[in-house]
Amino acid sequence: xxxxxxxxxxxxxxxxxxxxxxxxxxxxxxxxxxxxxxxxxxxxxxxxxxxxxxxxxxxxxxxxxxxxxxxxxxxxxxxxxxxxxxxxxxxxxxxxxxxxxxxxxxxxxxxxxxxxxxxxxxxxxxxxxxxxxxxxxxxxxxxxxxxxxxxxxxxxxxxxxxxxxxxxxxxxxxxxxxxxxxxxxxxxxxxxxxxxxxxxxxxxxxxxxxxxxxxxxxxxxxxxxxxxxxxxxxxxxxxxxxxxxxxxxxxxxxxxxxxxxxxxxxxxxxxxxxxxxxxxxxxxxxxxxxxxxxxxxxxxxxxxxxxxxxxxxxxxxxxxxxxxxxxxxxxxxxxxxxxxxxxxxxxxxxxxxxxxxxxxxxxxxxxxxxxxxxxxxxxxxxxxxxxxxxxxxxxxxxxxxxxxxxxxxxxxxxxxxxxxxxxxxxxxxxxxxxxxxxxxxxxxxxxxxxxxxxxxxxxxxxxxxxxxxxxxxxxxxxxxxxxxxxxxxxxxxxxxxxxxxxxxxxxxxxxxxxxxxxxxxxxxxxxxxxxxxxxxxxxxxxxxxxxxxxxxxxxxxxxxxxxxxxxxxxxxxxxx
Numbered sequence: 001x002x003x004x005x006x007x008x009x010x011x012x013x014x015x016x017x018x019x020x021x022x023x024x025x026x027x028x029x030x031x032x033x034x035x036x037x038x039x040x041x042x043x044x045x046x047x048x049x050x051x052x053x054x055x056x057x058x059x060x061x062x063x064x065x066x067x068x069x070x071x072x073x074x075x076x077x078x079x080x081x082x083x084x085x086x087x088x089x090x091x092x093x094x095x096x097x098x099x100x101x102x103x104x105x106x107x108x109x110x111x112x113x114x115x116x117x118x119x120x121x122x123x124x125x126x127x128x129x130x131x132x133x134x135x136x137x138x139x140x141x142x143x144x145x146x147x148x149x150x151x152x153x154x155x156x157x158x159x160x161x162x163x164x165x166x167x168x169x170x171x172x173x174x175x176x177x178x179x180x181x182x183x184x185x186x187x188x189x190x191x192x193x194x195x196x197x198x199x200x201x202x203x204x205x206x207x208x209x210x211x212x213x214x215x216x217x218x219x220x221x222x223x224x225x226x227x228x229x230x231x232x233x234x235x236x237x238x239x240x241x242x243x244x245x246x247x248x249x250x251x252x253x254x255x256x257x258x259x260x261x262x263x264x265x266x267x268x269x270x271x272x273x274x275x276x277x278x279x280x281x282x283x284x285x286x287x288x289x290x291x292x293x294x295x296x297x298x299x300x301x302x303x304x305x306x307x308x309x310x311x312x313x314x315x316x317x318x319x320x321x322x323x324x325x326x327x328x329x330x331x332x333x334x335x336x337x338x339x340x341x342x343x344x345x346x347x348x349x350x351x352x353x354x355x356x357x358x359x360x361x362x363x364x365x366x367x368x369x370x371x372x373x374x375x376x377x378x379x380x381x382x383x384x385x386x387x388x389x390x391x392x393x394x395x396x397x398x399x400x401x402x403x404x405x406x407x408x409x410x411x412x413x414x415x416x417x418x419x420x421x422x423x424x425x426x427x428x429x430x431x432x433x434x435x436x437x438x439x440x441x442x443x444x445x446x447x448x449x450x451x452x453x454x455x456x457x458x459x460x461x462x463x464x465x466x467x468x469x470x471x472x473x474x475x476x477x478x479x480x481x482x483x484x485x486x487x488x489x490x491x492x493x494x495x496x497x498x499x500x501x502x503x504x505x506x507x508x509x510x511x512x513x514x515x516x517x518x519x520x521x522x523x524x525x526x527x528x529x530x531x532x533x534x535x536x537x538x539x540x541x542x543x544x545x546x547x548x549x550x551x552x553x554x555x556x557x558x559x560x561x562x563x564x565x566x567x568x569x570x571x572x573x574x575x576x
Contacts, residue, residue, distance in 0.1 A: 134307020338527025
């Protein structure tokens with residue numbers, strides 16, 4: 001219940017941005033209710049004219065004209081109210097999605113790495129849509145329904161209090177039924193939303209890794225795992241829908257009892273002369289109008305349970321702690337020469353599993369530093385720390401003598417150029433992908449960078465050259481071509497420091513030799529960190545760091561390390 005209140009409070013804050021539109025909707029709901037209450041009163045007058053004085057069109061027609069005007073005006077106001085409600089609802093959902101996407105860009109990589117991407121997508125897309133449906137229904141029916149109930153009761157008490165008392169006595173039963181079912185469906189809708197997120201994450205994973213699934217013949221097993229999730233979603237959904245669907249028939253039964261009570265007491269009063277036939281007709285219309293919102297509100301409450309559950313998941317993402325902001329007095333790195341120092345650095349992804357401990361390193365400007373070691377020794381982790389994708393647990397990493405935690409992330413990352421083994425390209429043109437780090441680059445600069453990376457020849461053969469549109473993650477380009485584009489991206493920026501994580505792993509030997517020479521020119525005078533698995537590619541490095549279990553166990557040149565006959569020698573001999 002506390003979480004539900006917190007969710008509602010947060011949602012109301014977003015609705016508060018459009019309080020004037022919400023107020024306008026409330027006013028129009030009030031006018032609509034007043035008109036719908038006035039129409040039965042006019043109908044009662046018309047019937048009394050007939051029963052008391054006979055058919056007199058001179059008196060009846062003006063009343064019928066008023067009824068028609070009420071109906072037309074009510075329809076017009078309801079249309080405008082629906083437009084306003086739609087605007088408020090989708091503005092709120094747009095703001096929530098923008099806040100969620102902004103928060104995703106601010107979240108630490110630890111959160112992104114520890115949560116399935118499809119589950120995050122489900123929160124921003126599916127949960128936001130479900131919340132929009134519930135919120136729109138709340139605006140459209142809740143305001144009008146509540147005002148109709150209050151207005152109808154007021155009119156009935158003013159005109160015939162005894163019949164109104166009958167209505168009030170039976171009403172709590174309807175409210176109790178709706179509340180009883182709503183309380184028990186909330187947890188079911190939460191479970192449904194969570195399982196739907198799990199399904200989205202699984203589908204995203206299977207589509208993103210379709211080649212691996214097919215290569216290892218896991219289609220049937222993947223389908224069985226999907227069927228398991230789908231069956232759990234079916235069970236959750238059926239339970240939630242079944243129990244929530246009980247609300248409407250139960251409240252309809254109670255409302256029918258209300259109508260019957262009004263008809264019975266009103267009929268007896270009319271027979272005894274306590275009220276006219278026209279007034280009885282009006283009261284029967286009021287009884288219908290009074291009970292109808294209970295049916296609608298019961299459906300709204302059920303839908304709102306689902307909407308609140310979905311909003312809670314979306315707001316949970318929005319309220320996740322962002323990565324620590326840059327200090328107010330953070331320095332902006334400029335004129336970087338490439339001096340990097342790691343002093344007694346310790347880091348682990350999980351506190352109970354130490355990874356890097358007492359790590360020390362000093363790199364002079366322009367040095368080429370190769371990092372080698374077995375899988376899981378901390379090579380990629382070191383890169384994450386240099387780029388400040390993760391912060392060190394203790395110790396310090398300094399660039400040009402500045403602790404990286406005391407400089408802006410943007411200026412730090414702008415000082416590095418990265419080419420990773422895993423390529424990433426966005427949907428767009430070849431040129432848009434190349435100029436990602438330098439949007440104002442000229443065509444001549446783009447072509448020069450592509451020639452330097454030996455990507456120009458294959459780009460020129462594409463249908464539209466540099467204007468060729470590629471799909472997400474490179475579309476139909478080969479892995480080698482995608483890696484060449486990533487290399488071109490760095491060639492264009494030429495930052496003062498480079499990080500190359502097995503940058504030529506997907507390129508043929510002939511092209512690799514050309515790119516190695518291009519890299520040699522690019523690295524001239526620039527501090528470079530080269531993560532390598534093939535030791536033959538790092539022979540010319542100034543310093544080779546041999547890592548093992550998060551520690552530097554050896555360092556030196558290629559020849560010096562071979563002469564030591566240590567761990568590096570074992571790695572080198574094993575790779576031959």
